[in-house]
Amino acid sequence: MNKSVLNNYFHSLFPIEKEIVVQITEKFTSFKLHKNTVLIDKNEISSKTYFLEEGYMRSYILNEDNEEVTTNIYVAPCFVNDFLSFFKQQPTREIYQTITACSFWETSLENVQSNFHNIPEFREFSRLLFVINYHKLKDRTIEMASQKAETRYLNLLEQNPNVFQHIPLKVIASYLGITDSSLSRIRKDIGKY
Amino acid sequence: MNKSVLNNYFHSLFPIEKEIVVQITEKFTSFKLHKNTVLIDKNEISSKTYFLEEGYMRSYILNEDNEEVTTNIYVAPCFVNDFLSFFKQQPTREIYQTITACSFWETSLENVQSNFHNIPEFREFSRLLFVINYHKLKDRTIEMASQKAETRYLNLLEQNPNVFQHIPLKVIASYLGITDSSLSRIRKDIGKY
DNA sequence: TTAATTTCTTGTCATTTGACAAGTGATCGT
DNA sequence: ACGATCACTTGTCAAATGACAAGAAATTAA
Numbered sequence: 392m393n394k395s396v397l398n399n400y401f402h403s404l405f406p407i408e409k410e411i412v413v414q415i416t417e418k419f420t421s422f423k424l425h426k427n428t429v430l431i432d433k434n435e436i437s438s439k440t441y442f443l444e445e446g447y448m449r450s451y452i453l454n455e456d457n458e459e460v461t462t463n464i465y466v467a468p469c470f471v472n473d474f475l476s477f478f479k480q481q482p483t484r485e486i487y488q489t490i491t492a493c494s495f496w497e498t499s500l501e502n503v504q505s506n507f508h509n510i511p512e513f514r515e516f517s518r519l520l521f522v523i524n525y526h527k528l529k530d531r532t533i534e535m536a537s538q539k540a541e542t543r544y545l546n547l548l549e550q551n552p553n554v555f556q557h558i559p560l561k562v563i564a565s566y567l568g569i570t571d572s573s574l575s576r577i578r579k580d581i582g583k584y
Numbered sequence: 585m586n587k588s589v590l591n592n593y594f595h596s597l598f599p600i601e602k603e604i605v606v607q608i609t610e611k612f613t614s615f616k617l618h619k620n621t622v623l624i625d626k627n628e629i630s631s632k633t634y635f636l637e638e639g640y641m642r643s644y645i646l647n648e649d650n651e652e653v654t655t656n657i658y659v660a661p662c663f664v665n666d667f668l669s670f671f672k673q674q675p676t677r678e679i680y681q682t683i684t685a686c687s688f689w690e691t692s693l694e695n696v697q698s699n700f701h702n703i704p705e706f707r708e709f710s711r712l713l714f715v716i717n718y719h720k721l722k723d724r725t726i727e728m729a730s731q732k733a734e735t736r737y738l739n740l741l742e743q744n745p746n747v748f749q750h751i752p753l754k755v756i757a758s759y760l761g762i763t764d765s766s767l768s769r770i771r772k773d774i775g776k777y
Numbered sequence: 778t779t780a781a782t783t784t785c786t787t788g789t790c791a792t793t794t795g796a797c798a799a800g801t802g803a804t805c806g807t
Numbered sequence: 808a809c810g811a812t813c814a815c816t817t818g819t820c821a822a823a824t825g826a827c828a829a830g831a832a833a834t835t836a837a
Contacts, residue, residue: 452726460730462722475719478711507711508704518671518700521714526668528721529655533645535728536761537653539795539823559784568729573824575786732793732825752814766794768816 431487446493461566624680630669639686654759
């Protein structure tokens with residue numbers, strides 16, 4: 392039950408006193424999942440927020456043709472949260488699934504609400520987390536709209552090379568918005584890694 | 585100085601008492617801009633949050649080749665905010681510009697902070713606004729990754745037909761991630777509108 | 778270990794989209 | 808009202824990517 396990774400994550404994002412972080416993370420509990428295991432399933436109403444301490448996971452949706460489209464890739468340490476489902480308490484369209492074995496911390500919506508309204512520093516932290524996530528997503532969208540697949544691949548390779556050692560290429564391909572064959576060809580044309 | 589549109593916007597998103605909304609919007613002031621006018625410029629640190637009461641605007645970035653890439657389209661009534669610049673107080677990469685004549689309400693970061701920490705309902709509202717914006721952006725990203733340009737065009741046409749009456753097609757094209765000639769061809773192939 | 782399954786690569790061909798250039802019509806500023 | 812600029816369309820051709828299928832390589836399960 393060593394919460395140092397979790398606690399340090401707060402400090403890394405935001406200047407905040409140790410005692411307050413301890414107070415915030417007090418009610419987090421830990422658990423582990425094997426690889427290829429669903430954390431939040433489609434149509435579920437998410438009632439927990441998760442911190443991924445170790446491992447790799449992804450979220451994806453099923454399109455009209457029932458093909459998997461990877462919507463996000465998660466590399467520890469980071470929070471994993473279906474914002475819409477969690478905060479609006481409505482069913483999610485996405486499936487959140489581990490790719491490698493993962494260890495988590497979780498806490499309930501009630502605890503988040505209590506912290507959000509009672510601890511000013513937690514409010515600031517939550518908002519910052521939103522801002523950062525929004526910004527990452529926006530960067531990805533801009534990339535999708537303005538760069539070709541090869542550039543997107545090279546950017547991911549530069550920013551997150553370790554992803555390629557743990558996540559299947561077909562998952563990465565759908566995250567990049569291309570087919571696995573196209574990704575394979577792009578990799579052939581470049582010198583791979 | 586009629587704040588009814590602004591006040592109603594709060595009620596439309598969130599069940600909240602009239603008195604509290606009045607308290608929140610008390611320190612908002614109004615102003616107008618002509619068409620094609622910059623609201624927030626690149627490299628600026630945004631110190632205001634804006635509510636677009638009437639009009640159409642967009643945000644865009646300049647890519648490596650100095651081409652404009654439209655990052656968002658704003659249709660009144662809605663909040664307009666560079667989250668990253670406003671909440672982290674750092675320079676923005678984006679340019680926010682009116683497309684038609686626009687009328688706004690604005691308030692300062694100090695007021696937002698004060699409301700955020702003193703009015704629980706405002707906190708909930710702010711978070712909901714984030715959730716909604718995040719969700720919209722995510723939908724757009726998924727669309728970019730998984731659907732072809734024609735489908736994206738048809739979706740926009742269905743969800744926001746009025747956009748096509750006020751916003752130049754070349755702006756819409758770059759928002760959809762295609763060139764203006766491609767959009768023109770897509771429109772020719774379909775029966776337009 | 779072996780068989781089954783999944784992942785990755787590659788081939789062929791079609792489709793989508795971009796690059797560039799030209800022309801037309803609309804809009805803007807003076 | 809004028810010329811200048813801008814927005815949109817269209818043509819031609821090239822490049823990027825997808826669809827489908829087959830096979831190799833890796834992983835998984837019994």
